[in-house]
Amino acid sequence: MTRADLHTLTGAYAVYALSGRELTEFERHLAVCDACRQEVRELRETAAKLAVATALTPPPTMKDDVMRRIATVRQEPPRVAAREARESHAGPRRRTGRRAMSFALAACVAAAAAFGGAAVWQYREASDARDTARRSERRVAAAEEVTRVLAAPDARSRSGRMADGSTGTVVVSHGLNQAAFLASGLPEPPAGRIYQLWFSDGGTMRPAGLMDSSGRSAAAVLSGAVGKASAMGVTIEPAGGSKAPTSDPLVLLTFPSA
Template structure:
């Protein structure tokens, strides 16, 4: 049971542990320094990302976006989630939505209103996908430290066939190198996207599905990424 409790740090930090499992993990935290420190770091990451939504938008941005909304294709309606699931989403949704908000601000303000509305819709869809993965009933969380610094948590849902990575404390890479994600299938590393450059903390969906993969790896690659790893993985986390 103790070995299983070690794997709950990411889920606990995102508010996705409840009932007897939560009580058991709280007791475990009282005697496990490593898990306590890991939960503290992941919780701080979520809080910092949530605070990022306080960025002040450019003057007139709200009016331009609202004016363009009638021309943007509507998202299909969805049924409201049960109260228990919404409660589990709260922390992870704030953190992931904040990550998307920071990216939107970084795109600059010299784009027209319709483009802004399109970006907002896509950002909302991306945040919803990230939240769905972290809140999925079958989601698993695996956390590990990267060589050179920082931690990463892989969240995977076989039912949704999606995976995401939450990262914290990643040092800047030299020579404009980037952090690249990989699925490991039959011993081979398959590209699964890049982490947002220049950010020490955040979240990202992996490209493709985890079907057939047994692990997720992170490497440091030249600008733009690579088709095969150019060096040893900085971390390999099981799925």
């Protein structure tokens, strides 16, 4: 096999369709050919993206439909064309060659399908891992913000019981110009709703961010500066939040004096 022939095998190698001598010679060539290594990487990345783009989840009824039709749909007999009958008298060498080509094509298709499935799984696993890492990073960053307010030298706190029976505490640092809200036993809001925090500027409510809760302790730094706010409140709003409260606050905590 010439060097020029080896350059044409990148596609077959990318879908694991080489074997035997061809595989050995191509991998030896791949070790010294930067262009082929790059092309193999690009082909495999493209195959992975195509597999993700075409991945479909079969409908739940598909298995039942197939099993039901097995007993009612008659299998058609094989069709032998006249040309195929004539070719059957050709030498065994010709038939063997065609059979080998058919097996090679089937092997390529099977390998490509297997690679596509593996690529989908690997992509989803990597995507899940990245999402988990991002969520962890956000939680760590939020916890650090809350800790910074709680540890401020001038931090002052005030607690109160909320309308749903949970307990809320606001911690204010005028030096940092920030406030943090901590809740204990805060129940999960109804579907499609979320807890929203507010600054009270002389009775005018100013949005101060959203807060998630799953029935356990929750903590968040209010978005924005304390400024001239004298209190903070919590309401339940539509998912995404509101520009102004749509209901009475569950709690309204007056800021402790500096």
